[in-house]
Amino acid sequence: MSVLSNISRRSWAVWQRNKDVFFFTWKTNFLPPFLEPILYLLAMGFGFGMLIQELPPPWDQYTYAEFLGPGLIAISAMYGAFFECTYGSFVRMHYQKTFDAIVATPLTIEDVIAGEILWGATKSFINASIVALVVAAFGLLSFPSFLLVIPITFLAGLAFGALAMIFTALVPNIDSFNYPFFLLITPMFLFSGTFFPLEILPEGVQAVALALPLTHTTIVMRDFGLGLFGWMDLLSLLYLTVLTLVAFYAAVWMMRRRLVS
Amino acid sequence: MDWVIEAEALTKKFEDLVAVDGISFRIAQGECFGFLGPNGAGKTTAIRMIQCVSPVTSGKLTVLGMDVGGRQREIKALLGVCPQEDNLDPDFTAWKNLLVYARYFGIRREEAEKRAKDLLEFMQLTEKKDVEIPKLSGGMKRRLVIARALMNDPKLLILDEPTTGLDPQARHLIWDKVRELRKRGVTVLITTHYMDEAQQLCERLVIMEKGRILVEGVPADLISRSVGSGVVEVLSPTDGMDAWLRKGEWIYEKAGDRAYLYTDDNRSLRERILREFPAANVIIRDATLEDVFLKLTGRGLRD
């Protein structure tokens, strides 16, 4: 299959390029993922959480802040790659002509897209790991099982990065990203078991939520973060892996269609 | 003979538009070959097929002995390309641009730094080493793109309109550098719509229009073959004068209020005109590629 056979180790040169840009301005890049979860934890976890007497089962033995912490990690993993592989990749592709410059070298367009998605996943990994450490520092995670959360941030990053790249292959201009953000990302942010347990939703709505990638990211993050393990985690990991493979293949294929004429 | 590029009936279609229409040409090792033609002639499209970023619709295209259909990574590793539109990386300095580009070719760090240093010096950009791209002038960006194209020590250097939009100083500097590269034995393929640029740099060229090759040859031959070596221009000829000018054994063309007469012996033609019409306003000059081009494509405005 040409999509896959056109991907090589040279993708790492694309990843390295983006990494170099990122570390040039590292101070501004590291601050938001560090400060944002603190603000959310203070306002939502400890502030808003004061109003909550008791969570419904099976979460009744946890405080609201403990429940919320892993949700924040999952949200950060989603936004990191999704932002990078929509706005970031589009700017490089369309305005900066970076992709054009790269495909004039021995790299293929498939290498470029693979490198971009890997970099998007790395952004998720960096941002969400920082969030995980902050949440852990507040004493809201169980040690050492929460360390398993770290590799999951990268897996989730691959899934959301590949998904984002599909939109980047489709949008006519940069403003069009409002649609996936408004129709997909924001609803996921709110309704994927991030801020409240899915169990309190009507069953039909629960089924819809279970189709969303952030739901499965949150399930795994919360279970691993709080030291719980179950069958559902395996299913969720399988979901994220399959989504990654399918979306990655589609994204690379669609990008070739968009860019090679 | 080792051909660097061999194209046979090379064709590129975009939906219903034929951008390159069955062109055939060969470029030899070590020569400077030109694609000359107005905007939209298909020069860039042809180049993008040569650099393996745009698939061939039909025809045969071999670069450095390899078919562009199959061995794209290998071909691209041996090419240096200065694209028509600058696509330097605005996130980096001049220096870092060269190093990051070298990484795409898998060139080791020390080697890349050595080449980057030499090339910045060669293109007279050493003092701009740490300047960010948006702060470079158009001419500097162009020179940096050429330096970048040389980072992998290419067998073939492709320059797509390297001096369009530059001031005369910047153009001459680039011409000098291209000549120096030629002396070192680099094969160069250059596109331009400036006739003087082609005449200055190219040993052989094709003139293209609407995706086709109109003529191919050595600039001096092309000129003497299609228009003769000299030109006489008659400014604002009267009707009577115009009728007389039309009937000679020279080639006659009219554009605006000026008549162009092509002949090898432009001095004696001027004298004949002045004997016939003492009040005529007559200029003589050597014929250029521009005359060839305008004769082939007509002097009317396009677009």
Ligand SMILES: Nc1ncnc2c1ncn2[C@@H]1O[C@H](COP(=O)(O)OP(=O)(O)O)[C@@H](O)[C@H]1O
């Ligand atoms: N990607 C493309 N899709 C559709 N048409 C194109 C594309 N690229 C070039 N063309 C058309 O092909 C023709 C030749 O363009 P081009 O090769 O850029 O000419 P030149 O470089 O000689 O100015 C033009 O009519 C141009 O509009």
Ligand SMILES: [Mg+2]
């Ligand atoms: Mg062009």
